[in-house]
Amino acid sequence: MAVLKFRVYWEEDDAVYRDVVIKHSQSFKDLNDIVLKSFEFDNKHKATFYRSNDHWQRGREITLEKYDKVYVKEPLIMEQTPIGTEIKDPNQKFIYIYDFNRNWTFLIELINVSKDENQKQAYPGVIRTEGLAPNQYGTRSLLGDKFVEVEEKYDLTKGEEGFGEEGEGGSGEESTEEEQTDTFGEEL
Template sequence: MIYRFRVILDNDTEEDIFRDLEIRETDTLEDLHNIVTQSFGFDGAEMASFYISNDTWDQGEEISLFDLSEDNSARLMNETAINDVVHEMQTKLIYVYDFMSMWLFYVELAEIVDETEGHDYPNLMFVQGQVPDEAPERLFEADADGDFNEFEDDLDVEDYDSLDFDENWN
């Protein structure tokens, strides 16, 4: 079977920027990563991850391009078939490309169709919009709180007499 995905760039412009792609259900998430990066004009050399998502686009389990975990326990794109994580009951993924720039994409399974004989897959079906030169700026929770101060407790760590501990505890 062939999965048809719509991949939408999360951006702050009025223009919709998305790509419609076709790929075999048995291809890996690395294959999907490759066609997404190519179709949006990226070289594919940066770190990337897919996240399993739900209907409200909450971020779930991560599936990485590379295993950067201490214990080599990360789930990897090249070891994960698309149909292991996407199917009729689970249609959404979040895709993050280049963690320094934070390109964010919403990936949704739009349709499952029969494979067309003589057709090459993966296949870029439709292109809408131009990718901006830079990723949209992300506002994180701590950034939104303009009064955030990591030293808010006003403790003077140099004033040992006012700290509540026994320096001869051992």
């Protein structure tokens, strides 16, 4: 059974990507679920795939369900569509849109096809993670929620007295040793 390896890029930053493996007989619903899991997104919103070409133009649509909108061509349904049926090119590409209000967009590219299954690997699965995933409902920082709490507590967005822009308020001359003290009167 063929195993497909896809690289899933976050459209906003191609340094943020996940490599996922999936069997060619598994459905687009399985691909949908592993993409969301790999980026730590919930599974509560509408989603759709588009078969794409090398120029990332949208082709045939593969939706989670049939939505109330006008379709150029009747969409395929993720649950009923095996991935292998939509691979038309050795470098097949798909565009994945999740949460139509926020319009999260991921670019998916087939990067490898293998005939051998790894018995230790669960399919579908994530085999490589690069970059910090975007936060689905807000901003994420390397410091996590702790920094947000500090920022809110001390309101770091307001300028405080004594702090100005570079080059502001000085005559350009170096200060004397006497002037080099901190706010507690101690020499620096």
